[in-house]
């Protein structure tokens with residue numbers, strides 16, 4: 445079976461400074477799998493997410509990223525989105541002047557040009573999704589993320605996931621800043637939107653969300669690479685003992701090549 449996403453010994457640097465952030469990432473995600481990625485602040489998790497999406501701030505210096513067996517390194521971000529890659533941002537941008545509804549419809553039409561559904565059908569679907577996420581109806585008439593609370597911004601990202609129907613979802617700290625009820629709603633939505641054809645990479649600091657969105661694999665990511673892979677229990681262990689103990693256990697020398 446061809447993997448949905450395969451990252452092979454990926455190294456990448458910041459274009460402007462030339463500083464290497466990804467230092468040999470290997471990761472394979474198959475359809476239907478949920479992978480949690482956990483690691484200390486500044487270890488390069490968000491950078492990995494951005495490099496997968498083709499953010500031009502970063503340059504891949506070696507290795508490869510394959511989506512269903514094809515290298516996507518030469519594709520632009522919008523081409524990757526059309527293939528079905530999706531990133532929910534750790535810190536979503538506020539974009540004034542474009543309403544959520546307009547943004548979602550335009551994105552959907554671009555990603556799924558073959559879909560014949562009418563505007564009315566798509567609007568209905570959007571309304572259903574906002575209800576499920578416990579968002580006000582005026583949410584869709586507001587400018588993208590503008591003035592949204594932290595929790596609303598995260599729900600806005602999940603609304604996009606549910607509406608745009610991507611095949612690989614990278615969720616970067618979707619749980620940060622959510623109150624208990626919102627965490628439950630967002631987690632239930634992720635589980636609802638997931639299907640057997642979809643893979644999820646869930647970047648998080650806390651194992652709490654993993655009680656709801658149960659991962660098949662948990663990866664510990666330190667200093668630009670995955671250093672251990674386990675199952676859900678690994679996340680519980682990290683919460684108990686912290687990364688520095690894991691680094692010691694593995695004999696890792698951080699910040700040294």
Ligand SMILES: Nc1ncnc2c1ncn2[C@@H]1O[C@H](COP(=O)(O)OP(=O)(O)OP(=O)(O)O)[C@@H](O)[C@H]1O
Nearest residue numbers: 458461465484485486487488489490491492501534
């Ligand atoms: N565009 C950039 N220019 C300069 N430095 C960058 C850039 N992008 C990332 N970095 C640096 O790369 C390192 C990794 O950052 P990244 O945001 O990927 O970490 P993270 O693992 O997501 O951390 P957190 O858990 O705090 O979100 C940091 O030291 C950061 O300052």
Ligand SMILES: [Mg+2]
Nearest residue numbers: 489490491534
């Ligand atoms: Mg981050």
